[in-house]
Amino acid sequence: MRPSLMRSASQVLRRRRGYSSASGQPERKVAILGAAGGIGQPLSLLMKLNPLVSSLSLYDIAGTPGVAADVSHINAPAQVKGFMGDDQLGEALEGSDIVIIPAGVPRKPGMTRDDLFNINAGIVKNLCTAIAKYCPNALVNMISNPVNSTVPIAAEVFKKAGTYDEKKLFGVTTLDVVRAKTFYAGKANVPVTDVNVPVVGGHAGITILPLFSQATPATNALSDEDIKALTKRTQDGGTEVVEAKAGKGSATLSMAYAGAVFANACLKGLNGVPDVVECSFVQSTVTELPFFASKVKLGKNGVEEVLGLGQLSDFEKEGLENLKGELKASIEKGIKFANA
Numbered sequence: 001m002r003p004s005l006m007r008s009a010s011q012v013l014r015r016r017r018g019y020s021s022a023s024g025q026p027e028r029k030v031a032i033l034g035a036a037g038g039i040g041q042p043l044s045l046l047m048k049l050n051p052l053v054s055s056l057s058l059y060d061i062a063g064t065p066g067v068a069a070d071v072s073h074i075n076a077p078a079q080v081k082g083f084m085g086d087d088q089l090g091e092a093l094e095g096s097d098i099v100i101i102p103a104g105v106p107r108k109p110g111m112t113r114d115d116l117f118n119i120n121a122g123i124v125k126n127l128c129t130a131i132a133k134y135c136p137n138a139l140v141n142m143i144s145n146p147v148n149s150t151v152p153i154a155a156e157v158f159k160k161a162g163t164y165d166e167k168k169l170f171g172v173t174t175l176d177v178v179r180a181k182t183f184y185a186g187k188a189n190v191p192v193t194d195v196n197v198p199v200v201g202g203h204a205g206i207t208i209l210p211l212f213s214q215a216t217p218a219t220n221a222l223s224d225e226d227i228k229a230l231t232k233r234t235q236d237g238g239t240e241v242v243e244a245k246a247g248k249g250s251a252t253l254s255m256a257y258a259g260a261v262f263a264n265a266c267l268k269g270l271n272g273v274p275d276v277v278e279c280s281f282v283q284s285t286v287t288e289l290p291f292f293a294s295k296v297k298l299g300k301n302g303v304e305e306v307l308g309l310g311q312l313s314d315f316e317k318e319g320l321e322n323l324k325g326e327l328k329a330s331i332e333k334g335i336k337f338a339n340a
């Protein structure tokens with residue numbers, strides 16, 4: 001066979017198997033729910049730029065035609081489509097490999113994440129009901145707060161629909177890791193791009209537990225007081241941004257970055273790249289709590305392995321015990337809401 005014919009035959013075969021002819025990567029559809037929001041817009045931009053995405057579906061209750069038209073002009077491979085309103089939610093979701101959810105209201109100064117529960121719990125419940133119907137096999141990356149409750153809500157919705165797979169539901173806690181890395185690098189005076197810090201627990205106040213004793217590159221330049229201050233700053237990172245924005249919302253740009261990092265890790269796992277590890281709030285047996293954030297190995301079906309906590313310092317052991325009450329209550333609140 002002539003080389004050009006051989007090439008086109010293999011291209012047809014790859015396309016039939018769901019492979020993109022141009023890149024040799026599997027075709028991957030990513031849907032963003034809440035795509036016209038403060039996080040949604042920069043996240044849409046970053047996912048359009050991700051070469052692992054072949055189809056990008058942008059859904060919101062308003063504003064998505066403009067966001068989709070804008071992002072679609074970028075000369076990157078992903079095909080972009082905008083969807084608006086309930087009527088178009090099914091089409092937005094159908095065939096998705098990953099659904100990222102930054103839909104819902106953000107905090108204003110003086111509010112806790114739990115103060116968002118009354119509005120966001122209902123939004124998440126409705127969106128997850130649609131996910132169960134239109135793309136039950138998708139990985140779900142939950143960004144909407146309070147994550148400590150919205151993830152259990154999603155799990156209950158999926159259980160009721162008979163589609164729950166604990167390997168496919170993730171609370172996105174990557175922003176805590178991003179912050180811990182940045183703050184540690186600044187204090188330890190090491191290159192920020194070299195830094196790794198696991199952050200475990202949940203995603204609100206003291207439930208956010210950075211494990212600086214496991215940070216790399218290791219340093220002995222930090223005192224116990226430095227570690228305490230770094231821990232507090234990581235736990236209060238969201239509030240720091242909420243106060244600086246003075247009523248105009250919470251972290252959007254750093255969150256879009258963090259969401260894109262986590263979605264990219266999920267895509268790599270789906271595509272069979274080995275040893276992809278990120279922290280995430282998932283169904284867990286690492287502690288006695290049913291959901292817990294820790295390092296997670298990502299694979300072709302989502303969670304391949306939930307990794308343990310490793311060696312903790314006395315300060316971290318104390319932090320772990322202190323967070324359990326609040327995290328348990330937030331998880332139970334979500335479960336109760338979903339079953340009401």
Ligand SMILES: NC(=O)c1ccc[n+]([C@@H]2O[C@H](COP(=O)([O-])OP(=O)(O)OC[C@H]3O[C@@H](n4cnc5c(N)ncnc54)[C@H](O)[C@@H]3O)[C@@H](O)[C@H]2O)c1
Pocket residue numbers: 033034035036037038039040059060061062102103104105106107116120123126127142143144145146147172173174175176203249250251252255
């Ligand atoms: N997990 C994290 O680390 C993290 C970080 C930052 C923010 N957040 C949370 O993300 C959420 C969004 O924050 P934001 O700053 O983008 O808010 P935003 O108000 O700017 O945007 C939210 C978007 O959600 C849309 N929306 C509302 N109801 C919807 C529905 N039923 N279906 C689809 N879209 C809907 C709105 O139209 C809006 O465009 C908040 O709950 C915030 O607390 C989480």
Ligand SMILES: O=C(O)C[C@H](O)C(=O)O
Pocket residue numbers: 106107113145175237238239241242250251
């Ligand atoms: O702090 C918030 O309300 C938003 C988000 O959870 C964050 O950590 O920035």
